[in-house]
Amino acid sequence: MPYINIRVTDEEVTAEQKGQLIAGATQLVVDVLKKNPQTTHVVIDEVPIENWGVNGKQYLGAKK
Structure with a gap:
């Protein structure tokens, strides 16, 4: 039984x-x-x- 876990940042990923x-x-x-x-x-x-980091730094992307 395969189990796939996808992690994304909480930046408005739609249900679609x-x-x-x-x-x-x-x-x-x-x-x-x-x-x-x-x-x-x-x-x-x-x-x-x-809670996300990239290149040794906390990622603070385009969060509204």
Whole structure:
């Protein structure tokens, strides 16, 4: 049973975008690993932007 965890910053990711991520990630494991999509689980975690870092620095992107 594949388990896919996607982490994104909490910068207004829409439900439609999340649906596209879930569908795309599921299709990828079906195509590459020949896994059953009915047993493939995808979880999207939204991380507060202030808890994200890049290049050794706290990332403070375009959060409203």
